[in-house]
Amino acid sequence: MSRLVAFAAIQGGYNIVSKVEGKYQRALETYNADTKVGFPNTAYYLPVIYSLLGLKVETLEDMKKPLEVARKLLPPHVKGKNHLPYLGPLLDAGMAALFAFEIEEAIRYLEDPDFYLFSEEIDQEAGKIWLGAADDTVFRKRGVEFVDGSAPGFAAIVGAAPDPETAKMIVEEYQRRSLYIFLAANQNGTTVAEQLLQAGVQIGWNTRIVPFGPDISSAIFALGFANRAAMAFGGIKAGDYNKMLHYNKDRIYAFVNALGDVNAEWAAAAAGCVNWGFPTLADTDIPEILPTGICTYEHVVANVSHEEMVQKSVEIRGLKVTISQIDIPCSFGPAYEGERVRGADLHCQMGGGKTQATELVKMAEMNEIEDGKVNVVGPDIKELKEGETLPLGIFVQIAGREFQTDFEPIIERQIHHLINYIQGVMHIGQRDISWIRVSKQAVEKGFTLKDIGVVLHAKFHQDFGAIFDKAEITLYTKQEDVDELTKRARAEYKMRDERVEKMRDEDVEIYYSCTLCQSFAPNHVCTVSPERTGLCGAYNWMDCKASYEINPTGPNQPIEKGECLDPKLGQWKGVNEFVQKASRGAVDHYNFYSMVIDPMTTCGCCECIAAMLPACNGVMTVNRDYTGETPCGMKFTTLAGVMGGGASSPGFVGHSKFNVTQRKFIKGDGGLLRMVWMPKSLKDEIKERLDKRGEELGYPNLYDMIADETVGITEEEILPFLQEKGHPALNMEPLVG
């Protein structure tokens, strides 16, 4: 009975638009029309309105136009008998409601700036559990997970489950499938977010359970997130609503779960979401819309039992997800990666300054080890009282015909997130400075150290099965064993670091492509060389090599770099040919070592963006965690908006944090000595390597010469500082010839 849905949604559309028009009028009476409005730290204005209509809402006055659009979209009411067609009008009414919601939320940010907590995590004690719009930092950080597939999609849950246990069950099922869960709206004052807190579930961006807001209007934040992804990573231009919505339908696997009675406003919101290709599944008896077309499969499905909700949602959206089935007593999956084990929850810990904890992966001979064997040498968690500690050595031995010692650090680096994937267990650090915290809940469920071995064995086989045959894991908890392992490990680390340090672009004939982002940024293709690691910071040349060996048809393909066309700027014939093909003709060449002349493209998930500062004859770079202004006049998020989506943008380049101290970093433009400004946090983060590289370049105090926000955030402010410090960039040849 689509007619009833249409009837309700159109009614809802009218209600919502009228209500928001009223709120807008009252706001105009209170504030000047030129009062700034918007969501915090974003370059995308009100993102749904901006992305679909191309309208930039920056002031109260600017809200008028989109509200007029919303009003105009409202179709005639549907008659009971001999009605006119209503699918188009229904979708329009939904869209009108969503535009109105976005304005309503922006008015809320204006009138009640503290309603939402501007944070990735909630502050439960202060009663601040609603996070509101994701700012661009969060959106980029999390967006990358949608890009690389570690988050296959999101479930937008509105309303409340009948009880906290049901809410917990549904949400945890999504977590196990690695989906994000966006929470909005209430059912008679009850919300899923509050239910989850009651059931002891951690919520916040770090556990992928995001409490947007208690009203249905806050559901707009989920769509704003999706549309920003399409703009930032997909290169969809603001205002191109057709491409925008199809991008969402084809690439962003989202859907709505309506828990509880569906009123007219919810119906309007659901109808609006159908424009995106996002279907709605409800646990109540509402009219269904089953035929396909706007969504890939069904549009509205009703009477879904809570037990089936997750499975059915995923199926109806047409999404394939895998659940990690690992034989341990705790839940397991990427959704638990960001979960914390706080002091009050802590049962015991290893490492982190309290004791020594070390991790090492080493290649072994096939006959030396037994696959799947997990040895725990020494006392286990069971024997610990609350608050006690243990030293820990995690020693992984791997054997197989395809395995190479080069892969050891790659496998070893997985230990961090794999242990973090265990619900109730937290892992920090790596190598000989790792730190594991185990919660009371995990111990209650029966977690032991052996389970770490089980997880590592299973996941290594799952993810890297193509390059090895056997893995045996030993967990040492006796001081002398740990000390011995640590000693051995440190020698290994040193050797490895030297090997990687010595690698030069000139030494290899093969570079690797990375098209991991092409699910989101179809025209973007990264090329990774030993001295230019992936701009997302996640992939270096060795990782790509391993990834290729593991999956020869995957996103990392070898590129014969071929004839060198320009050694200074870093351009190769073979790379150009590959890029042209892989970018589907959008880009036909780029330079590895220049940001001034035809720089490499970015999908928008780069860790840092470098920009020219002509007055200082130098460059600056900014990492995405830094939300402040920069001397180039743009924040990170604005910069990313300017150059994301797979376009080559002379004057700007995306790069990883690590790349800053690599020898070839913008070598064609003068190299690291051009660097005149970076945020202090970034400078400190890479200080050690910065000092080392500065010394190589003859400027051991380079760290002190580079300005940061404490010096200034305009070129005028930092130039005297640079002059005073005698920064080398000032005496280099002009940056732009």
Add this chain to the structure above:
Amino acid sequence: MAVETKAKKVEKAPKVADPIQSSIDPATQEMIKRAQELGIETVFDRAVTMKPCNIGMQGICCKNCAMGPCRLPLPKGGIEGEDTRKGLCGATANTIAARNFARMVAGGAAAHSDHGRCVAEVFLSVARGESHDYKIKDREKLLDLAPHFDVATTVEVDGEVKDRNFDEVAVEVAEKALNEWGRAEGELYNLKRAPAPLYEKWKKQGVCPRNIDREIVEIMHRTHMGVDQDYKNLVKQCSRAAIADGWGGSMLATDLQDIVFGTPYPVQGEANLGVMKEDHVNIIVHGHEPVLSEMIVAMCQKPEIVEYAKSKGAKGIQLSGICCTANEIFQRHGIPYAGTFLQQELAIITGACDAMVVDIQCIFQNLANVAKCFHTKLITTHPIARMEQDNVLHIEFDEHHALEDAERIVRLAIDNYSNRGAEVMIPQHKSVAIGGFSVESIKYHLGGTFRGTYYTLNDNIINGRIRGIAGVVGCNNARTRHNEAHITVVKELIKNDVIVLTTGCNGIACAMEGLLTPEAASVYCGPGLAEVCETVGIPPVLHLGSCVDNSRILLAATEVVKAGGLGKDICDLPAAGSAPEWMSEKAISIGHYFVVSGVYTIFGYHLPVEGAPVFQKYLFEELENMYGGMWDLEADPIKHARKMIAHIDKKRKELGIDKARERVLMSMEDRMKLESA
């Protein structure tokens, strides 16, 4: 046929028609009876008293020169071996049938295209600001259309791209459009709006029309005594002239009418003689061009005119329509239908018709005889369409004085209200109908402002909820039971999940039967189609307008092709065309342009090709190899519909969508393989 005629001669033919056997429509049945009571003869009675010529029916009578008429009857049971039939000049049955067929195409194409020309002239005068009673109502459509005529909609001023002056665009489009009838070089602009593979086929076959008039003239030349005597070469010219109709004259008529009178969006109206009101002034517009009827509509809504009607003792003015004029004003304004082609005499016989205003095409000369029996003013308005009877008024309609003329006509009708006799009998039958489905409005309703696309339709064809698309169109024919084949074919199609696009008198028949309501979906449709209708809120039969609006079906089919997933050309679509009760030459032209646009097209009743089996085989089978579409014939409406369904199923199989679609669950890897957005 011959056997039947003989048998009836023995029995002595009845003088009048049996109402029940003449129509499936109760209003029509009642009115036939009423006419017979009043001793007024109608087309139904004449169909009983006068039989069609059996040889002419088969297409094998040649009267193109004074050595004839030469009649080449096909022996009972057909011809075995060589067909030695020939006329005095030696023309074979194939040549004669093909020439006759070609002249029907010429007649039909001429009718549509001359109608189109008239609209183009009005449009030009509107664009030039010479005609103040008409305005450009759909500016957006004009701007969408301009590029097809190589008319720029933007100009560069100092390196900046700006919108071009709208009036300038309008005049250039109007001039270029009007030039299509007689352009000296090149080919029609609209051809490139067809799917590229279809255009390539036309190029390859050499059938791209040069201009609209020329192709019609050339048919008349080629079919003159002793010119083209190769049926295949004649059919080639039929194709060229038919394309000049469907993609030329008719399409121009539709597009320009939409620009001047507004592109139809769904409206509600009513249908059948019961829409006439005893206590109202009843004005019926009948014919084809909206140029006149639009003005009458405007006039009837003027308060001072309504007041004038009231001053004459009427409660108001009830305007209604017959034939395609009715379709035009129904789709744009929801003005009700009085009836189909075959009900035109009956509308007067109600005794309540104060004026019937006619323009061109499908107007019975007998209307004048019927009107003579009542107070009804029969008003002809078009310089090319007058009647000899002296009770017919001629008020020539001139677009430069359009409202003035309309006012004169409407006042005349109002003044005539008081002249009614006592014998008013309006049958109390009418149905609600939803119409106004243009290419544009269908697109909107398939997904709204932001997601409107034919892909929604395609997706439901691919997933099997909708089996296919049928265009069911055309006239009524007094040789068949009124509306029976129309309704039977349409119901059989929708029962089998085939969505129907309708125009012309089929549209009116469906309206009268209640098939143009969303509620019809759950009553008559298969479960899949019913579900889609329910989702979109549409009737299972979409009314696309008048007979020139068959061009909308061509463009809708093109949109379906463009939306993807159902092949690359119209002939790949699971679609079929039908005219179950055809009678006019226009229907033959329409049928042929559908065939050469790649559509399997089946006619009811009979086709005047049966007397020349080789020629018939060429149309029914060999054309498919050239264009992907072909002719067919089936009088039995159920078999007729099943043949369409069989063709649709064949196309589904070729597309590989004959099996249930699997639900594909997309992994990240699958998503990475997606084409660039």
